[in-house]
Amino acid sequence: MAPAKLAPTVTLADGREMPVIGLGTYTPGGQSGAKDEHGVGEVERAVMDALDTGYRHIDAALVYANEDEVGRGVRAKIAEGVVRRQDLFICTKLWNNAHRPDLVEAACRQSLANLGLDYVDLYLMHWPTAFAEGGELVPKGPDGKVLFSDVDILDTYRAMEGLVDKGLVRSLGVSNFNSAQLERVLGACSVRPVVNQVECHPLFSQRKMLALCARHGVRVVAYRPFGGKADALLEDKTIAAVGVRHGKAPGQVILRYLIQIGANPIPKSVTKSRIQQNFDIFDFELTEKDMAIMDGLNQNRRACLLLDAAAHPEYPFAIDF
Numbered sequence: 284m285a286p287a288k289l290a291p292t293v294t295l296a297d298g299r300e301m302p303v304i305g306l307g308t309y310t311p312g313g314q315s316g317a318k319d320e321h322g323v324g325e326v327e328r329a330v331m332d333a334l335d336t337g338y339r340h341i342d343a344a345l346v347y348a349n350e351d352e353v354g355r356g357v358r359a360k361i362a363e364g365v366v367r368r369q370d371l372f373i374c375t376k377l378w379n380n381a382h383r384p385d386l387v388e389a390a391c392r393q394s395l396a397n398l399g400l401d402y403v404d405l406y407l408m409h410w411p412t413a414f415a416e417g418g419e420l421v422p423k424g425p426d427g428k429v430l431f432s433d434v435d436i437l438d439t440y441r442a443m444e445g446l447v448d449k450g451l452v453r454s455l456g457v458s459n460f461n462s463a464q465l466e467r468v469l470g471a472c473s474v475r476p477v478v479n480q481v482e483c484h485p486l487f488s489q490r491k492m493l494a495l496c497a498r499h500g501v502r503v504v505a506y507r508p509f510g511g512k513a514d515a516l517l518e519d520k521t522i523a524a525v526g527v528r529h530g531k532a533p534g535q536v537i538l539r540y541l542i543q544i545g546a547n548p549i550p551k552s553v554t555k556s557r558i559q560q561n562f563d564i565f566d567f568e569l570t571e572k573d574m575a576i577m578d579g580l581n582q583n584r585r586a587c588l589l590l591d592a593a594a595h596p597e598y599p600f601a602i603d604f
């Protein structure tokens with residue numbers, strides 16, 4: 284097989300390189316997702332298709348309950364000689380029920396065991412909201428309310444810093460942090476967070492977060508780049524019209540837009556043709572006029588509300604950004 288053409292990379296604040304686009308792996312339902320006739324899970328297959336296509340950046344999380352599939356896909360392509368571990372950028376995330384400092388290393392080791400890898404390139408605090416520690420991913424009381432914990436985000440982050448010293452993790456970052464939470468970490472850390480992974484798409488373009496992150500040398504990784512089903516961005520006529528001028532599909536216009544505003548999208552797909560389409564965005568550029576049209580779609584509207592944490596004192600979306 285001819286070597287795949289790779290995506291450009293951005294240099295993170297710690298000097299490491301991150302491919303500007305990654306593959307998302309969140310499938311509602313996680314591991315229970317479809318398997319093919321050979322018993323290969325849809326996410327495992329998607330990861331293999333993505334690596335064949337040229338993706339080198341994969342976004343995973345413990346809570347997606349499919350790190351094992353991600354790992355199998357990655358290891359299969361390493362074994363085939365399609366990729367080398369050192370050329371990959373694998374991200375995974377610490378879940379809310381393991382924020383207590385003494386639990387952080389075990390949670391990271393669990394992710395590494397699930398993935399079958401010795402280290403990840405990026406480890407994120409998934410949400411800034413600690414849940415009650417222990418077994419359940421979303422622990423609930425008898426009244427059905429989510430049980431929280433009062434572990435401070437700085438204590439969790441400091442424990443994550445220890446993972447870098449131990450070689451389990453190359454870079455650190457956060458996710459779903461608002462401006463105050465991000466600046467608090469930046470003001471107190473010894474290992475700087477290089478990424479804040481947040482929702483970002485044409486309806487929620489995150490210009491303020493992008494500007495803040497740029498000032499601090501933090502990259503914005505754009506999750507839910509297509510805005511979610513309810514928003515039907517992929518069927519939006521304005522975006523489609525921009526695409527027609529470039530011979531590109533709406534999804535490609537959206538991904539290009541995100542990259543041109545300085546965000547790094549991680550579109551999820553388990554469909555080979557879409558995985559390929561989403562990667563085929565490096566042969567065109569949106570013009571200033573296209574960008575103005577796309578900017579005009581912003582409604583400051585989130586799709587991902589993290590409702591399980593809505594009553595948490597650190598709920599991130601209670602302030603402007």
Ligand SMILES: NC(=O)C1=CN([C@@H]2O[C@H](COP(=O)(O)OP(=O)(O)OC[C@H]3O[C@@H](n4cnc5c(N)ncnc54)[C@H](OP(=O)(O)O)[C@@H]3O)[C@@H](O)[C@H]2O)C=CC1
Binds near residue numbers: 306409534549551
């Ligand atoms: N940090 C956080 O809190 C969060 C992180 N994430 C991360 O971001 C990733 C992406 O976000 P996600 O919520 O999955 O949503 P996306 O915006 O990536 O949308 C995924 C959906 O779009 C479909 N799709 C993908 N490409 C195309 C295409 N070219 N044409 C038409 N349809 C397409 C997929 O279908 P199909 O798969 O069937 O092809 C799937 O239904 C996640 O997978 C996860 O890794 C997401 C949410 C929160």
Ligand SMILES: O=C1CO[C@H](CO)[C@@H](O)[C@@H]1O
Binds near residue numbers: 309344587589
């Ligand atoms: O990463 C994630 C994937 O999507 C979920 C549902 O919207 C989020 O809750 C979560 O943060």
